Amino acid sequence: MTAEPIPAKTPAIRCTGLTKRFGETVVLDGFDLTVPAGSILGLLGPSGSGKTTALRIIAGFEKPDAGTVEIAGRTMVSRTAWVPPERRRVGMVFQDYALFPHLSVATNIGYGVPGPGRDARVAAALHLVGLHGAAARYPHELSGGEQQRVALARALAPQPDVVLLDEPFSNLDAPRRDRMRRDVRTILTEARATTVFVTHDQEEALAMSDAVAVMRHGRVLQVDEPSTLYRRPADCWVARFLGEAEFVAGTARHGSIDTPLGSFPAAEGLAGPVEVMIRPESVEILPGGDDATVTDREYYGHDQLVTLRMNDGSRLLSRIGPYPPVAPGERVGVLIREIVAFGAAPGHQHGG
């Protein structure tokens, strides 16, 4: 499931078997991750899944109990090696930005750039994040979004091998967050920086990343491109975590799956009891049909989410366009365009 490393190129980051406990709590439990150079990877997981700890271990702010970290082919941590954070060439953007309150914006950005050429690099970084006029100001004089840009510029100015962002947008309000996401992605792409960012927000991870790694209980469950991840989750838990879905039980045999909602084509070789996932987007509503009753509807403007009670009593969600509006109590037809089946094979049992 690990993303394919770009051939003939060393991965920017390779973590193997990272383990970390705080007292009794196991925070990381065999964490493996490979990040190809130049890509943006979202590390996604619920709170407490260990994602921030993994990031801090890569940066060198925590020491793992076991496991190794390589950055650009150099071993940073292993049983015998330890490279302190200041010699890792890693730029970190903290959730609270951590700008030095006693230094101006320009001095903050220049902090990690050695002597000659510093002014030019600071100017370039300010330009990159669109804050030309703010060089002489102090962090407390900036808005939250501006502080974040300075933090990003400061991390990028020393031209690090890797940039790490910890929950980068969680301190911004919703409208500003969407803009910052787009801007930050543009900046990171322009800087051609290999990036890992931590988030618990599925949409954010899918929208920002070239690849998303899903974490739970201190390990990585799946790494894939956003669309693959969404359409082909490795197990029921990942499927549910990435977005709304309903599950029905079915039986697979001879290349087809029988469920109470009808039969669907199945991969060759799949046999026996399966869980079938149906995403709301794959459920189409046909007016004038007689498959289900509308029980509830949430109207969002750009689309609507409809709750259906199927004739056999099971529940199904459907996300459809804004027209035609449907009303509770209405009888409708239902067309299921796509499903994902999870067999009872090993490694597919996380969903429970």
Next chain:
Amino acid sequence: MIGRSEAAVPSTPPTAGTPAPRWLWLVAAAVLIPAAVPFLALVVRVGGDGAAALDVLWSARTLRLIGNTTALVAAVSVSDLVIGIGAAWLTTRTDLPWRRGWAVLAALPLVIPSYVIAMALRSAFGPRGLLADLTGIGFPIINGFPGAWLALTVATYPFVYLVAAAAMRKMGRSQEEAARGLGAGRWRVFRTVILPHLRPSVSAGVLLAALYTLSDFGAVSLMRFDAFTRVVYAQYAGRLDRTTASVLAVILVGLAAAVLVLEQRTRGRAAYHTPAPEAPAPPVPLSGAGRLAGTGILAALAAVSLLLPIGVLATWLGKGGGAPIPWGAVAGSIAGAGAAALVAGLAAAPVSVLVVRHRSRASAWVERVSYALFALPHLTVALAVVFFASRWLGGLYQSLTLLVLVYASIFFAQALAAGRAALLQVNPHLEEASRGLGRGALATMVGVTVPLVWRGLAAGALLVFLTTMKELPATLLLRPTGFDTLAVGIWSAADNLQYAAAAAPALLLIAVSAVPAYLLAARSHDR
């Protein structure tokens, strides 16, 4: 400017981060070892000669000393409690006129060392004292137990007063009003609500006062009262018997430990904090007689603790008829205390980083050892250093370097506490950001940590300066020949009943101490 980062201090995980760089440990060791190692050597030596130690311990004289010292500590603690809580209540919870002014006056005796108060009491009272001169009436002499009790009460009640006043100021009105609503009268409210609320902080204040009394040498020696410290010093100074001096010094430490344990026991288990900031309680209106009585009490306190010592010193200064200003002692005091403050303040930065940012069992011990050295009677530590240095450190024995290192070592806890408190206000991500940007641990400390905590470090260093200026027993034992300080000058003149010679250095000491004391007080009002 620091406001923003304070708002977002994240919770630190239980075992924070990465192992501490080795040089942090070296600084911690360097600042603590000068007092800790000789002290341990003394304890080991006394423990190793168990029979001799037991002989000294069970002698009638030692038991009498234990009785004397315990009685003094108990009496001072009780009078501190009554005066400290009473003055705090009058100045914070009533509508007494001029209560802000009284509040400042009540804290001021903190800058007057116990031996100056003792000297003032001794020379003012008695059939041929200053008061008798002035009035023609023969006042009774004040010395012995009552003298030591009075002098040390005046010197230590501000410890209780300051914490009690702070706690009363912070206490909201809801608990008090709830009690009144349930039918309790004023006195019952004071007894059942206010006093229990004060217990944890006041208990800490009494602990400080008790440890101060236990370690005090100046006042008991001038009052000719046989407390432990006076006898230990006599044994040492008279070159009578090293073993006896050592054993007594170690027993004194045992008493200090007993006081600590007792304080822990009485502190109780209930939680006394008020959950959220609430409206302050309205002041209790005093009747006309109440105002008169309250003003009278605070005026009497100020008369004994401030007017009397300053008046006596001024009178003696006049009588001395232009005694020369002891510039050598002034220079010695400022140099010794200044160097100690500098050493402690500089070491406090890395050691604060060690105990706050690299929390571990070992770093917790660094903190414990520094507090223990602060709580130990200085006379015991000084005696231990004398024995250790005269045997093992030929060149350093009776050098200014050793004296300054021992000062810094025993007062380091004050600098560490201030540095630690300041560092806890700083977002650890700032230091991590600096490391991530390519600066090493030392460069990060210089470029980020120190600029953000220097006010705290400076306050800690000032406190060390203040306490070192007033320090007496360690200075007496460890000073190089020819090195004079104001404290030594005052004490030796007063001990020889040459009060006129003690007046100028005493006033100078108070004047020089007042500067850092004022700066510290101004700083705590800013917050």
